[in-house]
Amino acid sequence: MRNSLMYGQLVFVMVMWGFNVVAIKVIVGQFSAVTITSLRIFLAAMVVYFILWGTKQVRLPNRQEFYYIFLISLTGIAGHHFFLSVGLTQTTASNAGLVLGTVPLFTSILAVKMLKDQLSVLRIIGIIFGLVGVSFVILVGNINGLALNAGDIYIFLAVLFQAISFIYIKKATETMGARLVTGSTLLIGSLLLFIISLVMEPNGIASLQNGTILGWGVFLASAIFATAIGQFLYNHAIQFIGPGKSSIFMNLSPFFALLGSFLFLGEQISIAHFFGFILIVMGVILGSGMGDRLIYKRRLYER
Template structure:
């Protein structure tokens, strides 16, 4: 009973994480239009890293990693932080917040595929149908973004690379979660990833540090909200859930990302939601429910309720 309550609480936290991540697409879209994207992202993630380290010190979970654990941490930093945030920040300067959010919705499908390949998880026929549906939904969004088949932008491709990198990192986190607390791994990944992004920004945005000043208090408030709620809290809870219930089950909740992203883009960016985007979103949701195995799990749960 106690375990069931803990799992329910974890699920509720995951819903809040998805809300923060979905709305963070809009926040990031706004931030990259005011700050140099890579420089801003490195500072935002560094701020999140400090917050997570302080939290771990408070709960007594901080320790230095072993050499083997550090290799996993560095790999996780490369995919979960550096590549994911580099391509996300860069991509959102070249595509809409709506498209970015919807493309991020392919996360559960990609996670399911990678879990089959690297964790040897079995895949059923419904899951296979879901994978096809989800991939078709994302293709529809990317290739028909208002201009027919010529509408695919480099920004859309960058956002896809961003989510692919993040999903691959979930496999890495799951592999090491038995010996290394995912929350501690998150802190180190954020720190190392922010450093990698900062040195990259020095090359790609030589005047980035100078451009970080002279912004309104509202922009800095948005910066801190994004860093603390979406990046620190979001990554902390999500990576912990990956270690507890596995990447595929945790990824089920990522289907909420596009929903919150669409709401954020419509409310704060005044972006119009077109029919093809709605259709792509529906296909992604179908893909998530089938591809991540949520539907069979729901059916089994209903049977257990009816036949206790």
């Protein structure tokens, strides 16, 4: 019963995160990308801490917990959101959504190294499929034709940083609640991003004057729902069912990103996008180990 609730929770998060790619594309089009991202994440942190204060779950982490919190803040918040926001100023939301869909694949690869998972033949095939799918989206699905877009490379780096953070989230939530990990990492990550913005975007604060009512509305929705509530719910799922199973649901995020980019931004979805999407989904299913588990269950049933 608990797993069923977790799975439903993860589907809800993927809907929010898929459409959030479109939301961030709108936001960075009106404001300085890194500055507005640091403020969006800071607002999300305040929302989570408001919940923590209300439920009396705020406490100081010990040394080991702070070590994991800082690593998550550096990779999953500062690193991931920096490259995501900057990347979306140079590529389409549809491309970004598809590349972000490879997070489970790279989480699985990192788990081999960091959590001592084993690579089977199916998982190796899946990794190859996933990498080919990403390459297809970046090169063939590019709006400028067969070209390497810097924005897509930034999104790819955002994927790597987020995958690394999922491993550390699993370690951190072994002794800390998911809410406290979420609030702490969002707060520290937002401060790191703000420091970066002061160097990269000296006129970033001044750009806030350029926002429209739509832009600020999207900013609030993205910060409160996708970043605060979405990150908390996802970290909560990692705590109970692990990074591997949780990351499989990120297969759904590219679909909603494609749908949102078509409906709200009017972006053209090409055959290349769909072909890349199929390869990525196949790669994630095999590369994450889900194919191995299905074969194992089938053999048990046949016995």
